Amino acid sequence: MTIQRHHHITLCVGGAQEDYDFHTKVLSLKSVKKTALYDGDTPIYHFYYGNDHGEESTLVTCFPMRQSGRKAKRGSGQTRTLALSVPVSSLGYWAERLQRHGIATKMSERFGEKLLAFQHPCGLDYELVGIADDDRKPYSNGEVPPELAIRGTHGITVSVRDTELSEEFMTVGWNGTKTGTDGAYTRYHVGKGGTGTIVDFHHEPELKQASWLYGEGIVHHTAFQVENRAVQDQVKFHLEGIGLTDTSERKDRGYFESIYVRTPSGAMFEATVSKPEGMTIDEPYEKLGTSFQVPPVFASKREEILAYLEPLQY
Numbered sequence: 001m002t003i004q005r006h007h008h009i010t011l012c013v014g015g016a017q018e019d020y021d022f023h024t025k026v027l028s029l030k031s032v033k034k035t036a037l038y039d040g041d042t043p044i045y046h047f048y049y050g051n052d053h054g055e056e057s058t059l060v061t062c063f064p065m066r067q068s069g070r071k072a073k074r075g076s077g078q079t080r081t082l083a084l085s086v087p088v089s090s091l092g093y094w095a096e097r098l099q100r101h102g103i104a105t106k107m108s109e110r111f112g113e114k115l116l117a118f119q120h121p122c123g124l125d126y127e128l129v130g131i132a133d134d135d136r137k138p139y140s141n142g143e144v145p146p147e148l149a150i151r152g153t154h155g156i157t158v159s160v161r162d163t164e165l166s167e168e169f170m171t172v173g174w175n176g177t178k179t180g181t182d183g184a185y186t187r188y189h190v191g192k193g194g195t196g197t198i199v200d201f202h203h204e205p206e207l208k209q210a211s212w213l214y215g216e217g218i219v220h221h222t223a224f225q226v227e228n229r230a231v232q233d234q235v236k237f238h239l240e241g242i243g244l245t246d247t248s249e250r251k252d253r254g255y256f257e258s259i260y261v262r263t264p265s266g267a268m269f270e271a272t273v274s275k276p277e278g279m280t281i282d283e284p285y286e287k288l289g290t291s292f293q294v295p296p297v298f299a300s301k302r303e304e305i306l307a308y309l310e311p312l313q314y
Helices: 016-026 088-100 163-173 229-241 296-308
Strands: 005-013 030-036 045-050 059-064 078-087 106-110 113-119 125-131 152-160 177-182 185-189 198-203 218-225 256-262 268-274
Touching: 005 078, 005 152, 005 268, 016 030, 016 045, 016 059, 078 088, 078 218, 088 113, 088 125, 125 152, 152 163, 163 177, 163 185, 163 198, 218 256, 229 256, 229 268
Parallel strands: 005 059, 078 125, 152 198, 218 268
Antiparallel strands: 005 218, 030 045, 045 059, 078 152, 106 113, 113 125, 177 185, 185 198, 256 268
16 A cells, blocks of 8 residues: 555646635635745745645645636646545535535535535636545634534546556556446545545546646646655656656655656656655744745745735735
């Protein structure tokens, strides 16, 4: 069980304020980090949302792209939907809450799970899935009762034109287990299985290929937790050994270390090792997410970066 569970899911969203308000005010997630994208020479916000400590499998992270003017193309070979876990008894509450905020919802069922579908303001697809036994500790902004709040990630849905290559990747390359099908959907679990470990593939053979570049309106990648660097190295060597040589070197992301792989479908996955300090590596727990943290690559340009980035009201 080399790949344990989700670590975080990273989205390319629209406006910074729009995204911040959606996640903290509507979905009642905690802002656990405000920093910037480590790659490239142009600063782009990188927001982290999660539970009180920003623990693995509770994190949704976002690059607000609207300031750059870059739009992405949605399509096949891309993670299309982010599903979050909530108590099954809370789905009615969430439907009403989202609708009060002007967000349309649709209730449905897949793999025997009741789910509430809706969209991020920039058009990304979200689902709240009712789970009876998720013991991850939620965060509440004070408006959402803790017993109804989001627990963390549940699963992702990847759109593919061919399911065979994805099955080969999940079972041979990513230590996943196929657990069933529901119409055009095929489900896999990693690690011990259950909520926070799910990868669904949606077979859409007529859908055109999605874009890979940073741009508003797509999921950029899904990160999965591994235990330590040795296991991370093992994952990389294994992937390269079976022919998936489009696998990155280890990259230091400040709060964790990452290797990336472009899966056969085109969707990007990441094997992630958390640092022991986690989100508290650059600010104490009591102040998590309260101020902008400058990435080391931009350390000498703090004031210039803050003047450039879209103003944000906390």
